[in-house]
Amino acid sequence: MQRKISVLVEVDPDGRCVRVSVTGALTRTNQQALHPVLRRARTTLPAARVSVDLTCVHELEPTAVDLLRRAVEHDGTLRGTVEVLAPEAEPAEPAAAALDARRRMRAKILHRRCAGLPVPPPGLELHAAS
Missing domain, CATH: 3.30.750.24 (STAS domain)
Structure with missing residues (x-):
């Protein structure tokens, strides 16, 4: 792959x-x-x-x-x-989980921007269907 x-x-x-x-x-x-x-x-x-x-x-x-x-x-x-x-360096376990969540959110926002979709304001959670 x-x-x-x-x-x-x-x-x-x-x-x-x-x-x-x-x-x-x-x-x-x-x-x-x-x-x-x-x-x-x-x-x-x-x-x-x-x-x-x-x-x-x-x-x-x-x-x-x-x-x-x-x-x-x-x-x-x-x-x-x-x-x-x-x-x-690689963060400790709790920090790594927070960083992974931030990365996932950022990737979703980048995906929406590239697709020309509006990006919701901070604080609103993006769902898999959006």
């Missing part, structure tokens, strides 16, 4: 900050799909600070993060302007 990532690019209204949120399973193979996304963000908004948020990735290979950071450092257009935000 092929493990996939899902990417959401958010741009600040003033164009100074771009956030690339990644969910799914980040592997040493599929991390390469982020390189063109980062380059596109830099060429579209050259003055913007780009951050890659890996904190909601369900499966994260440590080598994937290392390879992504190394690619950013070796690419002249990305060096010094792209920040990779990776989780420090």
Whole structure:
């Protein structure tokens, strides 16, 4: 089974900050799909600070993060302007459950946004039928 990532690019209204949120399973193979996304963000908004948020990735290979950071450092257009935000360590059991719930909620919201559906305000629970 092929493990996939899902990417959401958010741009600040003033164009100074771009956030690339990644969910799914980040592997040493599929991390390469982020390189063109980062380059596109830099060429579209050259003055913007780009951050890659890996904190909601369900499966994260440590080598994937290392390879992504190394690619950013070796690419002249990305060096010094792209920040990779990776989780420090796996959280303790109660924190892991809370983090999993947050990841599930965020994935549902991303799915609804991609489908063009309205996103309910915070505090309302999304049901499987919605």
